[in-house]
Amino acid sequence: MYDIIVIGGGPAGLAAAIEAKKNGIDSILVIERDRELGGILQQCIHNGFGLHVFKEELTGPEYAEKFINELKELGIEYKLDSMVLNITEDKKVDFINSIDGYVSVKTKAIILAMGCRERTRGAIGIAGARPAGVFTAGAAQRFLNMEGYMVGKTVVILGSGDIGLIMARRLTLEGAKVKVVLERMPHPGGLTRNIVQCLDDYNIPLRLAHTVTSIKGKDRVEGVTIVAIDKSGSIIPGSEEYMECDTLILSVGLIPENELTENAGIAIDPATKGAYVNEAMETSQEGVFACGNVVHVHDLVDYVTEESRLAGRSAARYINDELRASAKAVRTKQGNGIGYIVPQFIRTENLLGGVNLFMRVRSVYSNSKLVVKADGRIIKEIKRSHMIPSEMERVQLSKEVLAAADIKELAIEVMEVEQ
Amino acid sequence: MYDVVIIGAGIMGTFIARELSRYKLRIAVLEKSNDVANATTKANSAIVHSGYDAKVGSLKAKFNVLGNPMFDKVCEELDVPLRRIDSLVLAFNEDEMTTIGELYERGISNGLKKITLIDKEQVASLEPNLNKTVLGALRTTDCGIVGPFELAVALAENAMDNGAELFLNNEVKSIDKVSEGYIVHTNEGSYKAKYLVNCAGVHADEINNMVAKESFRIKPRRGQYFVLDKSAGNLVNSVVFQCPTSMGKGVLVLPTVHGNLLVGPDSQDIDVKDNFDTTLDDLENVKLVARKTIINIPFDKVITSFVGLRATPDTGDFVIGEAGDAKGFINVAGIESPGLSASPAIALHVVELLKSISGGFEEKKDFNPIRRKLTRFYELSEQEKTEAIKRDPRYGRVICRCENITEGEIVDVIHRKAGARTVDGVKRRTRPGMGRCQGGFCGPRVIEILSRELGINMLDVVKDGVSSKILDKETKGI
Numbered sequence: 001m002y003d004i005i006v007i008g009g010g011p012a013g014l015a016a017a018i019e020a021k022k023n024g025i026d027s028i029l030v031i032e033r034d035r036e037l038g039g040i041l042q043q044c045i046h047n048g049f050g051l052h053v054f055k056e057e058l059t060g061p062e063y064a065e066k067f068i069n070e071l072k073e074l075g076i077e078y079k080l081d082s083m084v085l086n087i088t089e090d091k092k093v094d095f096i097n098s099i100d101g102y103v104s105v106k107t108k109a110i111i112l113a114m115g116c117r118e119r120t121r122g123a124i125g126i127a128g129a130r131p132a133g134v135f136t137a138g139a140a141q142r143f144l145n146m147e148g149y150m151v152g153k154t155v156v157i158l159g160s161g162d163i164g165l166i167m168a169r170r171l172t173l174e175g176a177k178v179k180v181v182l183e184r185m186p187h188p189g190g191l192t193r194n195i196v197q198c199l200d201d202y203n204i205p206l207r208l209a210h211t212v213t214s215i216k217g218k219d220r221v222e223g224v225t226i227v228a229i230d231k232s233g234s235i236i237p238g239s240e241e242y243m244e245c246d247t248l249i250l251s252v253g254l255i256p257e258n259e260l261t262e263n264a265g266i267a268i269d270p271a272t273k274g275a276y277v278n279e280a281m282e283t284s285q286e287g288v289f290a291c292g293n294v295v296h297v298h299d300l301v302d303y304v305t306e307e308s309r310l311a312g313r314s315a316a317r318y319i320n321d322e323l324r325a326s327a328k329a330v331r332t333k334q335g336n337g338i339g340y341i342v343p344q345f346i347r348t349e350n351l352l353g354g355v356n357l358f359m360r361v362r363s364v365y366s367n368s369k370l371v372v373k374a375d376g377r378i379i380k381e382i383k384r385s386h387m388i389p390s391e392m393e394r395v396q397l398s399k400e401v402l403a404a405a406d407i408k409e410l411a412i413e414v415m416e417v418e419q
Numbered sequence: 420m421y422d423v424v425i426i427g428a429g430i431m432g433t434f435i436a437r438e439l440s441r442y443k444l445r446i447a448v449l450e451k452s453n454d455v456a457n458a459t460t461k462a463n464s465a466i467v468h469s470g471y472d473a474k475v476g477s478l479k480a481k482f483n484v485l486g487n488p489m490f491d492k493v494c495e496e497l498d499v500p501l502r503r504i505d506s507l508v509l510a511f512n513e514d515e516m517t518t519i520g521e522l523y524e525r526g527i528s529n530g531l532k533k534i535t536l537i538d539k540e541q542v543a544s545l546e547p548n549l550n551k552t553v554l555g556a557l558r559t560t561d562c563g564i565v566g567p568f569e570l571a572v573a574l575a576e577n578a579m580d581n582g583a584e585l586f587l588n589n590e591v592k593s594i595d596k597v598s599e600g601y602i603v604h605t606n607e608g609s610y611k612a613k614y615l616v617n618c619a620g621v622h623a624d625e626i627n628n629m630v631a632k633e634s635f636r637i638k639p640r641r642g643q644y645f646v647l648d649k650s651a652g653n654l655v656n657s658v659v660f661q662c663p664t665s666m667g668k669g670v671l672v673l674p675t676v677h678g679n680l681l682v683g684p685d686s687q688d689i690d691v692k693d694n695f696d697t698t699l700d701d702l703e704n705v706k707l708v709a710r711k712t713i714i715n716i717p718f719d720k721v722i723t724s725f726v727g728l729r730a731t732p733d734t735g736d737f738v739i740g741e742a743g744d745a746k747g748f749i750n751v752a753g754i755e756s757p758g759l760s761a762s763p764a765i766a767l768h769v770v771e772l773l774k775s776i777s778g779g780f781e782e783k784k785d786f787n788p789i790r791r792k793l794t795r796f797y798e799l800s801e802q803e804k805t806e807a808i809k810r811d812p813r814y815g816r817v818i819c820r821c822e823n824i825t826e827g828e829i830v831d832v833i834h835r836k837a838g839a840r841t842v843d844g845v846k847r848r849t850r851p852g853m854g855r856c857q858g859g860f861c862g863p864r865v866i867e868i869l870s871r872e873l874g875i876n877m878l879d880v881v882k883d884g885v886s887s888k889i890l891d892k893e894t895k896g897i
Contacts, residue, residue, distance in 0.1 A: 083816075096808060100815075101805050125724070127697040127698050128697060131887060132881065143863055144894055149892070214699065
C-alpha cells in the first residue's frame with residue numbers, strides 16, 4: 001500500500017512526486033514505462049527549457065536531470081520499464097515489468113502523468129502509398145537524438161508545431177536538406193521564437209495554408225503532393241504541386257494519452273481530450289489527480305512543472321484530509337474565441353491563494369482583451385496585444401474575487417479592443 | 420525435384436501447402452515478396468461470408484458454402500482469431516426490399532440454413548446505431564470475421580512444421596515444360612516439380628501464360644478502407660452490408676476480429692497491378708456511402724486507411740483446375756471475394772485434384788495439424804501473466820503501448836517458421852504499430868528488436884518491401 005502512485009516519470013510525474021514528498025508524503029511510487037526517467041525531455045536536446053522555473057536556459061535532458069536528481073535525493077521510489085495495465089475505482093494499480101512480474105498494488109491517491117502522443121498520418125488523412133520514410137516528428141527526434149540514426153536526406157515537414165520546427169533545424173544540422181515546412185492553418189503552430197531560430201536562421205521556407213494530400217513511393221518515399229488551402233479550410237482546386245523528397249515528417253498535433261483514464265471511468269473533456277480537473281488538478285474520481293500533457297497539451301514544460309507541483313501538493317492535502325470534496329464548484333466555460341480552459345471546475349473553498357486558469361485562443365488576435373465574466377457579469381479584463389493558438393494564455397484570479405459572489409459559471413472570452 | 424511447387428504465398432498458396440503437407444510430398448512455395456500474405460491477403464474485408472451473394476451453380480457459391488464451416492476447426496488448430504457474428508444486408512427502400520428477397524432466395528438455393536429476412540424492429544434491436552430509415556434486412560447467423568494475414572502466416576508455419584519449404588524473394592520469371600514436369604525459374608534460382616499450382620493472385624494470368632495459352636485475364640479491382648480506433652469498434656455487432664445497386668456494391672461497416680471498426684471498400688477497376696495507393700476523393704466517397712448505413716460514423720477516430728486489390732478475373736468466376744494444355748499445371752486464379760471464405764474448400768479440392776492426376780498420395784503418420792499457440796499477453800489472466808513473465812522476463816516489457824504487445828511476443832513471431840523479417844511483418848503477426856499511435860512510440864523499439872534477433876544492422880531493417888529501409892545513416896555523433 002502506497003500513499004501516492006504517480007503514473008509516468010516525465011516532467012509532470014517527477015514534479016508531482018517531488019512536491020508531494022516535500023508536503024510530507026513519504027510513501028510514493030513513480031511508475032515509468034520507458035528505460036529511464038525524464039520522458040520526452042530526454043530526446044529534446046535543444047535548449048530553451050526552464051526560463052520560467054529556473055530563470056536559465058537548459059536543454060531538455062538538463063531540465064529533466066534537475067528533477068531526477070532531486071527525486072533520487074529525496075529517496076522517492078520509482079520503477080522503470082514498467083507498464084501500468086489498469087487502474088481501478090478502489091485505487092488498485094496493476095503494472096508489469098521484467099523484474100517484478102505482474103504487480104497489483106493499492107494506493108490512497110493516484111497522479112496521472114502519462115503525457116501525450118502524436119497525431120498520425122492516418123488521423124489527418126493523407127492518401128497515397130505507404131512506403132518507409134514517413135515519420136512523426138517525435139519518432140524522428142527519438143531516432144536522431146537517442147538512437148543515433150538519421151531518417152532521410154531530403155525532407156518535407158508537414159506541420160509547424162514546435163517539434164516540427166525543432167526537427168527542421170536538427171535535420172539540417174545533420175546534413176539533410178529540409179525543403180519546406182508546410183502549415184495547413186494560416187498561422188504557425190509553434191512558438192514564434194522557434195520560427196525564428198529554427199527556420200528563418202537556416203533559410204527554411206515556411207508555407208502557411210498549405211498541406212500534403214498524397215504520398216508517392218513504392219518502398220521509400222519518392223515525393224509528396226502539396227496543395228494550398230483556402231480560408232474555409234478547403235483545398236484550392238488546381239493548386240496541386242509535386243515535390244520530390246525521401247522523407248515526410250509529420251508535426252500535426254499532440255493528443256493527451258488517456259486510455260488508462262478512460263478505462264477507469266474518469267470523465268474526459270472533449271475540448272482538451274484530457275480529464276476534467278478541478279482547482280486541485282483532481283479528476284472526476286476523488287483522489288485521482290492528473291497533470292501535464294495528459295490533461296492538456298502545454299506549450300512550455302515550465303507550465304507543466306507548475307501545474308504538476310499543484311497536483312502533487314493537492315494529492316498531499318487529499319491524503320491529509322485537507323480537501324473538501326463536497327465544496328461547491330464554479331464551472332469555467334470557454335466563451336467566444338477560447339478553445340478550452342483548465343481547470344474546468346473551481347471549488348473556491350479549497351483554494352489556498354488564487355487560481356491560474358490556462359487556456360488557448362482559437363485563432364490569432366491582435367489588440368484584444370480576455371474578458372472574465374461571472375454569471376454574465378464582467379469581473380476582470382486583461383489586455384493582450386497579441387494572442388496566438390500555439391501559445392497558452394494564463395489568467396490569474398484571486399480567491400477573494402471568486403468568493404465575493406455566489407458564482408455558478410465563470411466564462412472567459414476574447415473581445416477586440418476598440419482603437 | 421519437388422512433387423509440388425506452389426507459386427504465391429497468399430491465403431491460397433499457404434492453405435494448399437498446408438493441406439498438401441499431410442502427405443509424403445516434397446513441397447515448395449515460391450513467393451516474390453519478402454513475406455507471406457503480402458498482397459491481396461493482407462488487405463481485404465476479413466470476412467467469412469455466408470454464401471448468399473454468389474450466383475447459384477458458380478464455383479464461388481459452391482466453395483464459399485463449403486468453406487465457411489471449415490474455419491472453426493482450422494482456426495482452432497492454428498490459433499488464429501475467428502469470431503462468428505451475424506451479417507445483415509440492409510434495405511432502405513422497396514426496391515432494396517425486393518433485392519434482399521432475391522438474395523434470400525439465392526441463399527436458400529445455395530444451400531444456406533441460417534438465413535432469414537427480418538423487419539425494421541428486429542434490425543433496430545440487433546443494431547441500434549443504424550440509420551432509422553432501414554426498412555428491413557437479410558440476416559445470416561453463420562457469418563464470421565477472421566484475421567486473414569494471421570491465417571496465412573499460421574498456415575505457412577504449419578506447412579513448414581510439416582516439411583514444406585518456403586522461398587521468399589523468389590519472383591517467377593519463366594517456366595520450362597520438361598518431360599517429368601516443370602522447371603520454374605525465379606530471380607533466385609530454379610525449382611523442378613512434377614506439379615505446379617498457380618496461386619499468384621493478381622499475377623495469376625501472367626503465370627498461366629508462361630505455361631499454357633491465355634484463357635483468362637486478371638483485372639485488379641481496387642477497394643479502399645478506413646480502420647477506426649478500437650473505441651469505435653462497438654458501433655456495430657454484425658457485418659453490415661448495403662444492398663448491391665446499379666451504383667455498386669455499397670460499403671460495409673463491420674468490427675474486426677481485434678475490435679477495430681472497418682469501413683469500406685469502394686470499387687475501381689485499375690490498370691496497374693501492384694497499385695496500393697489510396698486516393699483522397701475515393702476515400703471521401705467511402706465516407707459518403709457509409710453514412711447511408713450509419714450517419715454518424717466517428718471518422719475522427721480513423722487510425723489508418725488502406726487499399727485492397729481484388730484479383731478479379733474476366734471469366735466472372737474463380738478459375739480453378741488443370742490447364743487444358745498443360746498437364747499437372749493447376750490454376751487457382753481469380754480468387755476475389757468470397758475467396759477468403761472459400762479458401763479452405765478450394766484447398767481441399769486442389770488436393771483431391773492432384774491426387775486424381777497423380778494416382779494418389781500417401782498420408783504422413785506424423786502430420787501435426789496443431790500450431791504452437793501464440794502468447795497473447797494482454798488477454799491472459801493475472802495468474803497467467805505472472806507465469807508468462809516468470810517463464811520469460813521479456814513478457815514483462817511492453818513495447819507497443821496502444822495494443823499492449825510485449826517484447827516476448829515480438830521475439831516469438833520473429834523466430835517462428837515463416838517468421839517476421841520486417842517491421843510490417845511483425846505488425847501483421849502480433850500487432851505493434853496497429854494501434855492509434857501507428858508505431859510512433861514502438862517503431863524504434865521494434866527495429867531494435869528485429870536488428871538484434873536477426874543479427875542485422877539497424878540500418879538494414881526494412882518496413883515492408885526489400886528496399887523499404889527506414890533509417891538512412893548514423894548521425895554525426897558528438
